Amino acid sequence: MSADFFAQVPPAGARPDWTIDQDWPAYTAAEHGVWLTLYERQAALLPGRACDAFLHGLEALDLHGQGVPDLRELNGKLSALTGWTVVAVPGLVPDEVFFEHLANRRFPAGRFIRRPEQLDYLQEPDIFHDVFGHVPMLTDRTFADYMQAYGEGGLRALRLGRLHNLARLYWYTVEFGLLDTPQGLRIYGAGIVSSYGESAYCLDDPRPDRLAFDMIRVMRTPYRIDDFQQVYFVLPSFQRLLQETLQDFGPIYERLAALPDLPMRRTPADHVFQASPSRVNR
Numbered sequence: 001m002s003a004d005f006f007a008q009v010p011p012a013g014a015r016p017d018w019t020i021d022q023d024w025p026a027y028t029a030a031e032h033g034v035w036l037t038l039y040e041r042q043a044a045l046l047p048g049r050a051c052d053a054f055l056h057g058l059e060a061l062d063l064h065g066q067g068v069p070d071l072r073e074l075n076g077k078l079s080a081l082t083g084w085t086v087v088a089v090p091g092l093v094p095d096e097v098f099f100e101h102l103a104n105r106r107f108p109a110g111r112f113i114r115r116p117e118q119l120d121y122l123q124e125p126d127i128f129h130d131v132f133g134h135v136p137m138l139t140d141r142t143f144a145d146y147m148q149a150y151g152e153g154g155l156r157a158l159r160l161g162r163l164h165n166l167a168r169l170y171w172y173t174v175e176f177g178l179l180d181t182p183q184g185l186r187i188y189g190a191g192i193v194s195s196y197g198e199s200a201y202c203l204d205d206p207r208p209d210r211l212a213f214d215m216i217r218v219m220r221t222p223y224r225i226d227d228f229q230q231v232y233f234v235l236p237s238f239q240r241l242l243q244e245t246l247q248d249f250g251p252i253y254e255r256l257a258a259l260p261d262l263p264m265r266r267t268p269a270d271h272v273f274q275a276s277p278s279r280v281n282r
């Protein structure tokens with residue numbers, strides 16, 4: 001998502017808004033190979049697990065083609081659908097820079113791709129996570145509007161000193177969200193769809209809790225960045241997410257200031273979803 005502390009000026013070669021040219025011709029054959037390997041693993045796993053909006057987005061953007069996507073081509077398709085574009089950045093960017101891009105329907109994506117020995121784990125988001133994971137959902141009109149509103153809300157949360165609460169909403173929706181559908185639970189979170197291990201674990205494994213989405217509950221729940229999640233929140237629809245987040249968070253932030261954090265585990269107040277029984281132990 002974003003970096004804070006002292007690196008508040010763009011690195012040499014980046015523009016004042018932290019963007020850089022993608023320089024697509026510079027990707028090596030090995031780098032394109034890493035994209036294709038990751039793409040093929042996920043494309044085989046995600047039908048029946050990822051939500052329709054994600055799968056349709058992947059199709060509409062034709063993201064597999066020649067390996068690492070050329071952002072100029074991708075942006076032609078994406079901007080025609082929802083007015084979003086993807087901009088290349090060197091790595092994590094400061095919070096205000098990140099939110100400012102989102103508020104203008106620009107999604108900042110890392111330009112580099114992980115090395116072949118890092119297929120399953122890396123610390124900083126690369127172009128596979130950012131583009132394969134995040135961009136398909138930006139073809140969905142409702143989700144696209146939510147992401148823009150989130151950018152505007154992020155700038156406000158920064159001013160109000162409540163970014164730690166709002167960041168949890170991003171984490172448990174944009175990165176690790178699940179959706180309830182008539183066919184069962186489906187994935188829409190970018191951190192899951194870009195991870196081979198977590199794409200199976202989040203739906204099939206009996207260990208994590210899958211709790212009904214509740215805005216205040218989510219903003220009171222810390223998260224861990226070093227392992228698979230112990231708790232996921234399940235949305236009834238993207239419309240509902242957008243609708244709830246369009247309310248004024250001012251009074252909510254005031255309430256949150258007086259409320260303690262909640263565990264990354266079910267509590268008696270939570271509505272719990274079961275792991276898909278047909279899939280357990282598979």
Ligand code: PHE
Nearest residue numbers: 149150153245246247248249
């Ligand atoms: N409505 C929120 C506010 O008043 C902003 C927001 C929108 C936050 C969308 C998250 C997602 O601050």
Ligand code: FE
Nearest residue numbers: 001125175190
């Ligand atoms: Fe991400």
